[in-house]
Amino acid sequence: MTTIANGTDYASLGLGQQQAPRSTALGQADFLHLMTEQLKNQDPLKPLDNNQFLGQLAQFSTVQGIEGMQGAMAAMASVMESDQTLRAAALVGREALVGIESVDLAAGAGLRGEISARSAGPVTLDVVDANGNRVRRMTLEAGAAGATAFEWDGRDEAGNAVAAGTYSFRAVTGGSDPSAVDADLLDVRASARVDSVSIEPTGLFLNLAGMGGVPLSAVHRIG
Template identity: 35%
Template structure:
């Protein structure tokens, strides 16, 4: 008999706990005013108004309009938050496909790998004559000089097969590179951009997508070309 009473008592305790838990959960509901709450407040306001000075119709309409606008803006904020989260996820997914590719960045160095062509671009604001590309090793020794002659204005593409002036293949690594030519009658250096390996990418909130290359981290918006 005692066991039956204890079991019944435990069962009743579990019911009370369940009911208490439901009450606690209901207390945690959103405290935001709904349209039903607004009309309840409006009805209460009308019941307390001075009969000799009834509420102006324009004021009533204005209150209803303001509430509707506030409710609409709140809904829009929720939608924008969802859209922002979705766009961030899509950006991360798209950015992951860049790993292993090459990014064209403004640089005074060029990467050479085994059995690969090292590529880049020379940026000329106007036509250039006697254009030469010089490549140096890490000790500053001239490895190769490529004569490109006269070129039109714009992005001038070039390639290096990794060989020195004697036709010997150089070891893989990073080499300094310079472009010089006659620009408007003056012999000068020209800015260059070379392809760098993309090792990884970061989705960095306000900064957008960050591309980590062999030359360092840069914004994707600063990348001229992906190859």
């Protein structure tokens, strides 16, 4: 058994108090000190090239600039988010037109919007429930290529109010069948009143009457 006598240098045995690790980051003062030492100890016959000196300064300035730019960009993003929120709040009470494939509706709640027709002529619109059953088929007449308005009263073919649930809207040109697997579907957009605005981690959402929340990026037009 080894005995350690009094007066032993514990530091020499590696038992002393450990010092806190030093930072290895190169700050502005460290960089300037290194540059000064480099200039003091350079070979007089081969002095530091001006381009090299300016290059080193540029590199350090670039790093410093990137750090400053990151802070500025974060501050700018915060300001832009606040500004966007205020602008979106001004949309409350107005009509928003959004692209849809399906939408959750209350019992008997209808829907109005528009279909992007590719040419003048008839357009067939099917309303399909969550089980894939067609509850209503409507035929519209497009006067020209572009937006063709539609309005569904929330009733089925027999005139009964439909139950609450998720409904899909499938539109095609002419007499084609919207339920066909290879159907060439047209874009359908719904119009609803903006009830409120929500700030979510993924961005701003408009809460539309009877439709729930949709991202601001999905809005095609504000009426």
